[in-house]
Amino acid sequence: EVQLVESGGNLVQPGGSLRLSCAASGFNFNIYWMSWVRQAPGKGLEWVAKMKEDGSEKYYVDSVKGRFIISRDNAKNSLYLQMNSLRAEDTAVYYCARDGGVVGKFDYWGRGTLVTVSP
Amino acid sequence: DIVLTQSPDSLAVSLGERATINCKTSQSVLFSSNNQYYLAWYQQKPGQPPNLLIHWASTRESGVPDRFSGSGSGTDFTLTISSLQAEDVAVYYCQQYYRTPPTFGQGTKVEIK
Numbered sequence: 421e422v423q424l425v426e427s428g429g430n431l432v433q434p435g436g437s438l439r440l441s442c443a444a445s446g447f448n449f450n451i452y453w454m455s456w457v458r459q460a461p462g463k464g465l466e467w468v469a470k471m472k473e474d475g476s477e478k479y480y481v482d483s484v485k486g487r488f489i490i491s492r493d494n495a496k497n498s499l500y501l502q503m504n505s506l507r508a509e510d511t512a513v514y515y516c517a518r519d520g521g522v523v524g525k526f527d528y529w530g531r532g533t534l535v536t537v538s539p
Numbered sequence: 540d541i542v543l544t545q546s547p548d549s550l551a552v553s554l555g556e557r558a559t560i561n562c563k564t565s566q567s568v569l570f571s572s573n574n575q576y577y578l579a580w581y582q583q584k585p586g587q588p589p590n591l592l593i594h595w596a597s598t599r600e601s602g603v604p605d606r607f608s609g610s611g612s613g614t615d616f617t618l619t620i621s622s623l624q625a626e627d628v629a630v631y632y633c634q635q636y637y638r639t640p641p642t643f644g645q646g647t648k649v650e651i652k
């Protein structure tokens with residue numbers, strides 16, 4: 421059974437940093453693109469970043485470029501999102517999702533971890 | 540970026556009746572080499588992550604009830620729930636995966652009338 425479990429969400433002050441983790445199991449993590457997708461409270465879905473299986477390609481939504489870094493450790497079946505210079509508008513539930521490719525649908529999702537950016 | 544516009548924003552349907560959700564893309568999401576529309580539909584129930592229902596605009600995921608169907612062409616797509624059940628109360632999103640960044644519609648909330 422495919423499982424994605426996010427962790428690391430917390431309350432952080434504006435300008436602060438946070439590192440999210442996603443532990444994957446039940447599938448061959450090494451051969452899949454992975455993405456982070458976020459959802460602000462009461463709002464819709466917004467894709468944030470994606471990474472190729474070997475780490476050679478990364479893409480970001482414009483609003484996080486230069487502030488967020490996606491990474492992975494295939495030996496640990498884990499995906500990460502380093503979030504720096506956090507802003508109030510980054511407040512959201514962050515989901516880890518298995519991605520179909522450079523252009524892919526999201527076929528499995530974790531339950532998410534809440535990031536709150538507030539003084 | 541490709542913009543997806545869903546309509547309506549919300550709808551209330553009686554149990555057993557049909558629910559129809561529309562999604563319009565700002566440009567074509569048809570990949571000519573395989574003649575597939577790179578359009579997916581998700582269901583998100585309260586307090587849960589999204590769940591992929593349909594990809595390639597009309598291909599149901601394994602385990603998805605056949606009362607859910609997707610259709611469309613060009614830049615206009617539709618998700619139909621043929622006979623609404625109580626467990627279908629949710630927000631439904633369309634998503635294009637034709638081009639990065641992948642983008643979502645704003646969501647359509649389906650309730651019981």
